[in-house]
Amino acid sequence: MKQKLERIISRLYVDGVYKGNSARTITIYGEEHKLDAIAKEVGIELPDAKKGKKVVNTIEDIQEQEHADMEQPHSDGDS
Secondary structure (H helix, E strand, C coil): CHHHHHHHHHHHEECCEECCCCCCEEEECCEEEEHHHHHHHHCCCCHHHCCCCCCCCCHHHHHHHHCCCCCCCCCCCCC
């Protein structure tokens, strides 16, 4: 079972990127399985399991962070 799953996984991943169906299911011996669950069950670590989600800041988020203190009143300083 593990060897068959390894062959299937090698076809589903290209350069560590999943290219299979969006539901991430596979059919083995006529039974449908969730890819992540079956791989974990037989002890296979999937290539994309190691990667964390990348945080993407939008332009609005960056501008908000840069100007976060502009509305703060200044208690000290020249007037």
